[in-house]
Amino acid sequence: MRVAILISGRGSNMAALLHAAAVPGYPATIALVLSNRAxxxxxxxxxxxxxxxxxxxxxxxxxxxDGFERAMEAEFAHHGIELVALAGFMRVLTEGFVERWRDRLVNIHPSLLPSFKGLDTHARALAAGVKLHGCTVHLVRHGVDDGPILAQAAVPVLPGDDEAALAARVLEQEHLLYPAALAWLAAGQVRMQGELAVVTAPGAQGVLANPLPAPAPLPTTDAWRVSG
Known part of the structure; x- marks a missing residue:
């Protein structure tokens, strides 16, 4: 499947998706990276x-x-885009756009949704005293950071953690989780039951080990937490 990645900044999750998509057998091609900032x-x-x-x-x-989104969609049409992945794209999309790309629009958020929607997730997690934090890959709906969950990765909140340390640990899991979740979606291994996303990929229940071949070392089994 041909994927567009939308970014607004450095695109570290974009880079993780590019790395994964370069591996033979990955079920998606990154056909376009589009930014709202030059x-x-x-x-x-x-x-x-x-x-x-x-x-x-x-x-x-x-x-x-609407004009902004139609201009983006003109680029999508030019590149034959079938799926859209948000990777630090700092724009709120309209309901019309979200509906046109329903179940083909995916996002990663740095918290265990539905907790800590919005910004400053790591600082808010520390302030709340939670013992587990993490990240979520979800299909996009019109509400902020809302939509059916595809996968989640959890990390412990350690004594002495500050915002930077916790954010860095979560970001490591984002870079592992997003490529796997996008692969499931691109391969047709996500089945919708109402607003519940059921992942049907082999091994996607509970703990998933070594989901992708890659030239770099793969995560240990403890790194993966998925829903389905």
Missing amino acids: DAAGLAVAQAAGVPTAVVESRAFKSDR
């Missing part, structure tokens, strides 16, 4: 990897959100 550092990363890039400046559409 100065997004991730554009250079994508270009160095030989992936087509595009910029649709959101500032040019300040009072026309």
